[in-house]
Amino acid sequence: MSRPSSSLRAIYGFPNDASTVKVADRVTPAYRALMDKSPFAALATCGPEGLDCSPRGDLPGFVRVHDEKTLMMPDRRGNNRCDSLRNIVRDPRVALLFLIPGSGSTLRINGRAHVSADPELLASFKMEGKAPRTVIVMTVEEVYFPVRTRHRAIRSFGIPTKRVDLKKLATPGQILAEMSDNAVGGEKYDREWPERRAQTMW
Numbered sequence: 001m002s003r004p005s006s007s008l009r010a011i012y013g014f015p016n017d018a019s020t021v022k023v024a025d026r027v028t029p030a031y032r033a034l035m036d037k038s039p040f041a042a043l044a045t046c047g048p049e050g051l052d053c054s055p056r057g058d059l060p061g062f063v064r065v066h067d068e069k070t071l072m073m074p075d076r077r078g079n080n081r082c083d084s085l086r087n088i089v090r091d092p093r094v095a096l097l098f099l100i101p102g103s104g105s106t107l108r109i110n111g112r113a114h115v116s117a118d119p120e121l122l123a124s125f126k127m128e129g130k131a132p133r134t135v136i137v138m139t140v141e142e143v144y145f146p147v148r149t150r151h152r153a154i155r156s157f158g159i160p161t162k163r164v165d166l167k168k169l170a171t172p173g174q175i176l177a178e179m180s181d182n183a184v185g186g187e188k189y190d191r192e193w194p195e196r197r198a199q200t201m202w
Helices: 006-012 029-036 083-090 119-123 149-156 172-180 187-199
Strands: 040-047 050-057 064-067 070-075 093-099 106-116 134-144
Touching (some): 050 083, 070 106, 083 106, 172 187
Antiparallel strands (some): 040 050, 040 093, 064 070, 106 134
16 A cells, blocks of 8 residues: 655554555455445546546446456446546556445455456346446455445445435436537436336346
């Protein structure tokens, strides 16, 4: 792990044992169990234009543990922006933050990745007969779970259980219409979205 500057050490002091012994350089059985129960992760990448953080989700266990140093995540159908993939091609550094439903725990993984379009690998990730167009293959460098502060952020503020009133939020169609001067989006977009989502899930 990188060393914080001396000025930060003066403010924060040194981490306790619980903050350091939890860091592994591979996927341990306990950490794999957390991953296998997670249906959601945030993927962080970096490129010449800056940083990007992309939500990724699928059925629990959607990130495959190939071995203790290698993870594989299918890139399912989406909006074709390819922000994360373009970043990985140019800068392999990546990070994943897994959320586990009903738990105050999260799991952080740092490492390096590449994008694979190997036909056999793609076929192994088929869902309802549809294969992803690429798979992100990640080499694990660090794995650990945050405690205390991050647990408080997830558990104490009610993220696993609380719901917001969706009627008070702008819909995707409304946001698109506002951003495009009504050229895209609107009520028709929102009305057709459930069927479109079902058709393009995989």
